[in-house]
Amino acid sequence: MGKGSVPDLNSKMYKANEKNLSRILIQIHRITGFDARQYRASTLKRRIERRLLATKSKSYKEYLAFLKRNPSESHKFLDVLSINITDFFRDKRVFFTLKRKILPDLLEKISAGNRKRIRIWSIGCSGGQEPYSLAIILSEIMKSKKDNLKIIIHATDVNRAALKQAKRAQYKKTEVKNVPHSYLNKYFTKIKYNGFKIKENIRKLVRLRYHDLIKGNTLGKFDLILCRNLFIFFNPELQNEMFKKIHDFLKKEGILVLGTAETPKDENLFFCISSRDHTYKKTE
Ligand SMILES: C[S@@+](CC[C@H](N)C(=O)[O-])C[C@H]1O[C@@H](n2cnc3c(N)ncnc32)[C@H](O)[C@@H]1O
Numbered sequence: 001m002g003k004g005s006v007p008d009l010n011s012k013m014y015k016a017n018e019k020n021l022s023r024i025l026i027q028i029h030r031i032t033g034f035d036a037r038q039y040r041a042s043t044l045k046r047r048i049e050r051r052l053l054a055t056k057s058k059s060y061k062e063y064l065a066f067l068k069r070n071p072s073e074s075h076k077f078l079d080v081l082s083i084n085i086t087d088f089f090r091d092k093r094v095f096f097t098l099k100r101k102i103l104p105d106l107l108e109k110i111s112a113g114n115r116k117r118i119r120i121w122s123i124g125c126s127g128g129q130e131p132y133s134l135a136i137i138l139s140e141i142m143k144s145k146k147d148n149l150k151i152i153i154h155a156t157d158v159n160r161a162a163l164k165q166a167k168r169a170q171y172k173k174t175e176v177k178n179v180p181h182s183y184l185n186k187y188f189t190k191i192k193y194n195g196f197k198i199k200e201n202i203r204k205l206v207r208l209r210y211h212d213l214i215k216g217n218t219l220g221k222f223d224l225i226l227c228r229n230l231f232i233f234f235n236p237e238l239q240n241e242m243f244k245k246i247h248d249f250l251k252k253e254g255i256l257v258l259g260t261a262e263t264p265k266d267e268n269l270f271f272c273i274s275s276r277d278h279t280y281k282k283t284e
Contacts, residue, residue: 004202022058024048027067031074034158034215036081038238047081077120082159082233084126088178089133091136093228097277099137102255106223107141110149117150121222121249123213124230125155128166128206129175132198134201134226136207154219156211166208169198213242218249226251227257236265250282 022037023043028033034045048063055073057063067073077203089095109119118138122131131153138151157163173194176184188196194219211219213230225246231239247269256270258278264270 015029017060020064021045021048022263024064024067024142027064028077029072031067032078034078034212036078036213039233040235047077050080051077063210069112074282079159079161082157082162083161084157084162086126086129088129088176088228090130090178091116092178094257094260094277095133095137097274097279098257099136099141102176102224102257102273102279103138104142106255107145107149110223116148117152118224119217119220119222119251120151120153121219121226122153122155123225123227123246125166125213126159126206126207127159127171128155128161128162128198129171130226130228131155131166131206131208132169132202136183138205139187140183151205153206154222155182155206155208156216158210158212158221162232163208163210166206168196169203171196171198212246214238221251222249223251223255224255224257226257228257229262231262232259240265247282251283252282253262254255254282256280257281 013134021041023132025035025044027038029037048060051073051099052058052063054076055063055066060082067077098230106118113210118133120134122134123129135151135153138153142149142151155166164260170191173196176188176196179188182198187199187202189199213227227242227246231242234242241262249255256264256279257278258264260278262278264280269283271283274280275278
């Protein structure tokens with residue numbers, strides 16, 4: 001079928017493909033415990049095509065048989081599905097707003113309430129670039145403050161390889177190209193082969209762990225949640241469910257930051273602070 005052409009939804013082949021797609025996802029769920037059935041169909045199909053090529057399978061049916069014979073293929077599929085493209089300070093504007101407005105306002109609210117901790121969650125943290133960027137800007141803001149507020153940043157993902165990288169906290173030169181020089185000098189140590197490692201004082205602010213947003217419970221209540229470039233994987237029904245979940249994860253008037261292509265559909269859950277920065281406040 002050519003790009004852009006409309007599939008015949010009644011054709012035998014289309015129906016067989018849809019059935020096999022759903023069987024593939026059931027098999028993957030069985031082996032990995034990860035349920036991708038509500039991921040966007042177009043994303044799923046694109047990823048499966050890649051694995052079809054890699055495993056030399058000529059059809060979904062053949063790929064399903066391959067999956068059954070090779071349980072490790074289910075994990076490979078998951079790695080391809082959960083593409084973890086990310087960057088330090090991804091979308092600079094958003095991090096600028098976090099540093100200049102959102103975090104200072106939050107800190108003020110927290111100290112006015114005599115609280116001693118700020119709790120942040122980076123959901124879908126990939127290789128750690130997002131939570132470490134947050135930890136760096138929080139350290140920058142806090143250095144001018146005298147209070148001893150404790151910073152807790154939870155960072156979670158379903159991609160184990162990405163989590164492993166996040167735990168190592170080592171990045172190639174090309175991976176830190178977005179980090180301002182002053183931060184690179186202050187918060188990273190130069191290591192062998194042109195690499196950079198996050199310093200311990202930043203690493204210890206970030207608590208990394210495996211967590212599946214779809215199945216998992218909350219890790220407490222949060223002042224700020226970053227869930228960026230993750231909703232784009234979900235179909236509209238799953239998006240609605242996940243927005244409700246995140247609404248529940250936030251403290252009163254907690255803040256949600258989304259990716260630049262993501263917006264909550266239900267206006268009863270979140271009030272938009274800035275549509276350009278995709279920042280939202282929880283409504284009660
Ligand atoms: C495109 S990356 C975005 C990383 C980072 N948030 C950013 O915006 O740069 C999406 C991440 O979400 C993770 N992910 C996908 N499904 C998930 C789920 N159900 N629960 C938690 N993380 C998930 C992927 O493994 C991937 O690392």
